[in-house]
Amino acid sequence: MKPGVYEIPLGTPMMDLLNKWCGGLRPGRKLKAIIPGGSSVPVMTPAEVEQANMDYESINKVAGSYLGSGGFIVMDDTTDMVDALTNLLRFYAHESCGQCTPCREGSAWMYNILCRLRDGLATEDDLVALRDLADNIHSRTICFFGASAAMPVQSFVTKFRDEFVARVESARAGLPAGLAVAK
Amino acid sequence: MPLVKVNGIAVEVPPGTNMIEAAKKVGVEIPHYCYHPHLSVAGNCRMCLVDVEAGGRGPDIACNMAATEGLAIRTDTPKVTQMRKSVMEFLLVNHPLDCPICDQSGECRLQDYYMEYGQHDSRLADAKMGKGKRQDIGDQIVLDAERCVQCSRCVRFSDEVTGTGELRLFNRSNQTQIGIFPGVRLSHQYQGNLADICPVGALTLKDFRFKKRVWWLKESESVCGGCATGCNTLVHHQDNEVYRFTPRRNDEVNKSWICDQGRLSYKDVTSLKRLTGAKVNGQRAELPEAANAAAMLLKGAKVGVVFGAKATTEANWAAVKLVRARLPSARAYVIEGNDPDAFTYQDEILVDSDKTPNRFGAALTASQLGSVGDAEALKAALAAGEIDALLVLQDDVIGRLGIAAPKALVYVGTFKNATATAAAVVLPAAHSIEQAGTWINRQGRVQRLRKTVAPAGDSVADYSAVDAIGRAFGGAVIPEMPAAIFQELAAGVKALNGLTLKGLGHGGQLITLSAPSAGADQPGQAAPAK
Known part of the structure; x- marks a missing residue:
């Protein structure tokens, strides 16, 4: 409710930052995910957020993530994780400087796959490839930008796997994008 | 001299030797596109990624890894195999695969390395990037930007060897493509080398385009007779017919280069100016x-x-x-x-x-x-x-x-x-x-x-x-x-x-330079190869 710039002591519980300082989520919304350090670090689930403090060690231990730039992205239950990741990757695919191979080709390839996933045109193979490509980029590039593009993908498809699988299933069932197969 | 290990084999190399060269010494080939012994290190193709056992953090690129005492790398681990495979996959994402009409076929790093390290099935479902084909960028060279793997060897060659700097990588992301500055044309005497150092079919020699499949050609060592430099060459021939000269590496004479005049002098062999009787x-x-x-x-x-x-x-x-x-x-x-x-x-x-x-x-x-x-x-x-x-x-x-x-x-x-x-x-x-x-x-x-x-x-x-x-x-x-x-x-x-x-x-x-005087013309002024 209160986006802004906050200076807090290291070790502050993440939930305190969210609820006490920033005024919590909009009424009636539930927390879905937080990216704690810019957009390039692994995403955190609500369960992880509850355990984590705002310091390097805790975030890394609980969620395998980082404080990064300190840019704090909060997503509530109205957020579609496939759309969110596609949006992030559009940025990375566009910003890759194109110097070294994995990032140059890989970031755009991942974006293409995500676009198809978002539009209900992807298959299980694409999901496997997506995760694979992220692994093949991470820590194999000249600079850290490659890893920055890879970490959101790796964490999103792992921690919010259901949403990605649902998109594939709805695509297979021939449903229009955004509609899920009834369980 | 530092003692380094490649796949467990110890070898002593001069300090600062990069690990591609060190590995070569013990007979281990580390695949690479952008590394060239006579150009600066760019480290952008990522094909030479190796595992570092000791003396560094891995994986890292061998071309930019200077030999230091105790450094130990491995190229035979499953991880290295996987990394190479994945780099090959990335390189081929936007490659047009027009091998049947490409003159580089048979001496193409993409082909060679695919057979050796790639061998993956395609999982590409998206359209490839289209880039400019058949661009006439110089007197001797045709550029096909689609075939390029963005290794930047040609850019470095024109910056570092000829100093003319006509070529650059333009744009970014997967739209990066090799090109020449607007209004500029290659006009130096070393254009043919661009086709040689291009590891793929992006830069091809006009003179050799569509002339011969390289696998039919035999290579024999020779020396160029165009001037006193005596560049080492390879004569490519088949059935008693010569199709091209290419430079042969000699670090003391011509490094890996030859001038276009020398390269095209193979035409003299069958010239009508020959005395045949x-x-x-x-x-x-x-x-x-x-x-x-x-x-x-x-x-x-x-x-x-x-x-x-x-x-x-x-x-x-x-x-x-x-x-x-x-x-x-x-x-x-x-x-x-x-x-x-x-x-x-x-x-x-x-x-x-x-x-x-x-x-x-x-x-x-x-x-x-x-x-x-x-x-x-x-x-x-x-x-x-x-x-x-x-x-x-x-x-x-x-x-x-x-x-x-x-x-x-x-x-x-x-x-x-x-x-x-x-x-x-x-x-x-x-x-x-x-x-x-x-x-x-x-x-x-x-x-x-x-x-x-x-x-x-x-x-x-x-x-x-x-x-x-x-x-x-x-x-x-x-x-x-x-x-x-x-x-x-x-x-x-x-x-x-x-x-x-x-x-x-x-x-x-x-031989010793106390050469005998021959009239006014004193030969043998040692001229270092540039």
């Missing part, structure tokens, strides 16, 4: 017949021998032997300068102002006869009637000096020129790639020529042509086999003592 007074003759005529002309005459800076050292040596055995009063000459039709370009990279490949060798052998005259001495001697017959080896004396030819003029040469036209007897000599022998370049490096294709027409090795005159006099002056001639030459000429033809190896042997 012996002639006596303008009439075609058999070689022994012409050699007899030559002997008749020279016998008893006041002979001047013009040693050839374009002839092999062996031919010049044969002339020395001929003089010693049959023409003891003959005078020796080495004429400085270039042929009137010689290419005038020169630079600080490779191309020398002296357009002869063996001036050092000619001067060295001629000096075995005592004093050696220059152009002025030759003119004076002819005018004064001190000599009335000339034996000329591979040198257009008449055309260059503008002198009247003596009646008794014997010419041993490869190409038609004023001297050949004026000569009473012409003995056709083989092209340098059609015969064995040696040249000594401007550094004083003895380099080996090999017979790669059959001599054109009736032409024979230039030393055999000289020897034929000796035989006409009554006996051979040199042995028949190149190795034996060289052995005799090495024993007979002090500067060459101890050398053997085989011992010259691939890169040649440097």
Whole structure:
């Protein structure tokens, strides 16, 4: 409710930052995910957020993530994780400087796959490839930008796997994008 | 020297050696696109990623990893295999796979490495990036940006070697593509090297496009005869036909480069300017017949021998032997300068102002006869009637000096020129790639020529042509086999003592620079390869 710039002591519980300082989520919304350090670090689930403090060690231990730039992205239950990741990757695919191979080709390839996933045109193979490509980029590039593009993908498809699988299933069932197969 | 380990094999290398070169020393090939031994390290292809066991953090790229004591890398782990496979996959995402119409096929790193390290099934479902094909960017080069793997070798070559900087990688992300600045065209003398260093089919040589599938071609080592630099070359030939010259790596002479003039000089081999038959007074003759005529002309005459800076050292040596055995009063000459039709370009990279490949060798052998005259001495001697017959080896004396030819003029040469036209007897000599022998370049490096294709027409090795005159006099002056001639030459000429033809190896042997003076033209100013 209160986006802004906050200076807090290291070790502050993440939930305190969210609820006490920033005024919590909009009424009636539930927390879905937080990216704690810019957009390039692994995403955190609500369960992880509850355990984590705002310091390097805790975030890394609980969620395998980082404080990064300190840019704090909060997503509530109205957020579609496939759309969110596609949006992030559009940025990375566009910003890759194109110097070294994995990032140059890989970031755009991942974006293409995500676009198809978002539009209900992807298959299980694409999901496997997506995760694979992220692994093949991470820590194999000249600079850290490659890893920055890879970490959101790796964490999103792992921690919010259901949403990605649902998109594939709805695509297979021939449903229009955004509609899920009834369980 | 630091001791490093590659796949557990220890090897000692000079400090700072990169691990691609260190691995090569123990026979481990680390695949790479962007790394080139004679260019700066860019580290952008990521193909040379290796595991680091000790002395660093891995995985890391071998091309940018300097050897330090205790460094240990592995290239045989599943992880390395997987990394290579994945880089290959990324490189092929936007590659057009137009191998059937690509001239690089057969010598393409993408093909080679795919077979060795890739072998993945395609999982590409998206459209490939379209980029500019068939771009005419220079006199010698065609660019196909789609085939490019963005290794930046060509960019670095034009920045670091020629210093012309015409090429760049434009745009970013997967739209990155190689290109030339607007309004600019490649116009330097080293364009062909761009096609050589391009690991894929993005930069191809206009002259070679669609001429031949490279896997049909045989490669033979040779040396370029275009100037005194003596760039090491590979002759690519099939069925006695030469299709191209490419540079052969010699760090001391030409690194990995050659100028376009030298590269395209393969066309001289089948040029209409070749002398393909012996002639006596303008009439075609058999070689022994012409050699007899030559002997008749020279016998008893006041002979001047013009040693050839374009002839092999062996031919010049044969002339020395001929003089010693049959023409003891003959005078020796080495004429400085270039042929009137010689290419005038020169630079600080490779191309020398002296357009002869063996001036050092000619001067060295001629000096075995005592004093050696220059152009002025030759003119004076002819005018004064001190000599009335000339034996000329591979040198257009008449055309260059503008002198009247003596009646008794014997010419041993490869190409038609004023001297050949004026000569009473012409003995056709083989092209340098059609015969064995040696040249000594401007550094004083003895380099080996090999017979790669059959001599054109009736032409024979230039030393055999000289020897034929000796035989006409009554006996051979040199042995028949190149190795034996060289052995005799090495024993007979002090500067060459101890050398053997085989011992010259691939890169040649440097001899001491206390070269004998040959008239005004002092050969052997050691010029470091740039």
